[in-house]
Amino acid sequence: MALRIAVLVKASLDPNMLRSKNNGLLDEHAMPLALSEYDKNAVEAAVQLRERNGGSVTVLSVLTWGPVARRLREFEQVIREALAMGADDAHIIVDDALVPGDPASTAEALAALAKALGGFDIYIAGEASMDMISGQVPARLAALLNLPYIGYARSIEIANGAIRAKRDLEGYIEHVEAPLPCVVSVTGEINKPRIPTLIQVRRAFRKPIKRYSVADIGLNKVYKPLISEIRVISVKRRNIVIEGDNMDDIAAKLADIIAGLLPR
Secondary structure: OOEEEEEEOOEEEOHHHOOEOOOOEEOHHHOOEEEOHHHHHHHHHHHHHHHHHOEEEEEEEEOOOOOHHHHHHHHHHHHHHHHHOOOOEEEEEOOHHHOOOOHHHHHHHHHHHHHHOOOOOEEEEEOOOOOOOOOOHHHHHHHHHOOOEEEEEEEEEEEOOEEEEEEEEOOEEEEEEEEOOEEEEEOHHHOOOOOOOHHHHHHHOOOOEEEEOOOOOOOOOOOOOOOOOOEOOOOOOOOOOOOOOOHHHHHHHHHHHHHHHOOO
């Protein structure tokens, strides 16, 4: 069964390059964009499904960090990385109205884009982005498209027009099945993302990326950002070393320290 596979990708702020202003607010303009490991897992899962079942893999993405004019080239570089991993083409939404982005507006834009493209058999996303880590977009997309949603899948396979998945839950693994079309988010345990070769990187620059505004996909509403500010919290360790003659002595000293920290 040849599949139309959509993979959701986000150009996230790179947390390894965290920057803050003097007032403690996040300085997002000083941080580069990057493709997160969870997104790489999603792309790898999509490409493996295509290799087993045939079909195509399309990248869907929304630019959520601005300013748009300065971020556009960087955004497209992130998309090219997904294409180099094996995706066939990409459709991206670039509009000042969606910057800065939030899960609600991003999911609404992706749903409108998916409908404009005629829909897909399966939508695959990472379990969360590496910057905001909300994990909301896949579930919101499923709700907007009125599709079943499987979250936190560690394995997926397609058989007889349905998806079968194993889900990571606390303390056990759940086996689930849902009819296609379907939205699924995958965990980092699902696979080991491939590293593109130089030839694949060069080929990615010949793969099509089509850009849309919100008007192009039929969204004419005014979006009010849900995120007003992001503050960087500085954590300082006191480096307390507890010494004692034996474990009971050390445990008693630790209990005294903890008691002193608790509100009275």
